[in-house]
Amino acid sequence: MLVLTRKVNQSIMIGDHIKIVVVDVRGDQVKLGIEAPKEISVHREEVYSEIQDENKRAVLTKDLDLKQLDELLKPAKPTEGGTVDKGDKGVNRL
Amino acid sequence: MVKIETTRFGSIEIDPEQIIEFPDGILGFEEYHRYVVVEPPGHIFSFLQSVDEPWLSFVVIMPELLRSDYYVDLEPQLVKELGFEDPKDGKVFAIVTIPEDIAEMTANLQAPIVINLKTKLAKQIVLTDGAYKIRHNVLAELQRNGFLAAKTASK
Numbered sequence: 600m601l602v603l604t605r606k607v608n609q610s611i612m613i614g615d616h617i618k619i620v621v622v623d624v625r626g627d628q629v630k631l632g633i634e635a636p637k638e639i640s641v642h643r644e645e646v647y648s649e650i651q652d653e654n655k656r657a658v659l660t661k662d663l664d665l666k667q668l669d670e671l672l673k674p675a676k677p678t679e680g681g682t683v684d685k686g687d688k689g690v691n692r693l
Numbered sequence: 694m695v696k697i698e699t700t701r702f703g704s705i706e707i708d709p710e711q712i713i714e715f716p717d718g719i720l721g722f723e724e725y726h727r728y729v730v731v732e733p734p735g736h737i738f739s740f741l742q743s744v745d746e747p748w749l750s751f752v753v754i755m756p757e758l759l760r761s762d763y764y765v766d767l768e769p770q771l772v773k774e775l776g777f778e779d780p781k782d783g784k785v786f787a788i789v790t791i792p793e794d795i796a797e798m799t800a801n802l803q804a805p806i807v808i809n810l811k812t813k814l815a816k817q818i819v820l821t822d823g824a825y826k827i828r829h830n831v832l833a834e835l836q837r838n839g840f841l842a843a844k845t846a847s848k
Contacts, residue, residue, distance in 0.1 A: 651721035
């Protein structure tokens with residue numbers, strides 16, 4: 600791993616398009632500013648690992664009893680053949 | 694038709710045309726790329742079943758059933774990755790986690806599965822606007838949305 604020392608307001612570049620600025624340092628907390636093209640998604644690492652963990656938990660549902668689910672959800676079935684009115688969501692929305 | 698083995702449904706026949714490709718896999722299962730959506734008639738749940746691993750299967754639900762105003766923005770990168778030409782080709786599912794007490798099952802509305810039914814490409818995306826969480830109680834949301842009678846949801 601490359602380790603760099605930076606002061607407040609100094610930055611690093613990753614490639615030509617991603618800039619990370621040290622905005623503030625207080626005690627054990629560092630505030631970072633990130634400038635990146637829109638198509639680059641930036642998340643706290645925890646978000647990813649939380650989702651990975653949740654997916655792993657989801658897969659553990661092995662012997663799901665569909666009948667039991669049905670019983671629980673009897674009134675929940677959409678009445679008209681399972682269609683849901685999606686409404687007007689605009690052109691670029693799903 | 695080809696036959697695949699599944700832990701949940703036993704041996705099932707699928708149309709190879711229906712196989713959906715996740716180029717990045719699903720978070721936590723990055724090495725598995727091919728799935729089919731199994732939709733038992735009359736159920737509000739569907740299943741995202743791996744074509745290659747019998748045990749790898751997710752229970753999924755349409756997020757609109759839990760939040761009628763749910764939507765996913767088709768960001769340019771997603772349009773490119775999944776080859777969207779028309780948003781109508783899109784299908785969105787939320788992964789459901791079902792613990793021992795099935796009344797406590799939750800749906801992940803923060804990281805939905807987006808499928809382009811035309812190109813058969815899919816991806817689990819992460820929404821960052823803070824509107825949705827990783828765990829939404831399914832029964833409570835169904836109840837709020839009017840799909841479930843109030844007395845049924847509380848055990």
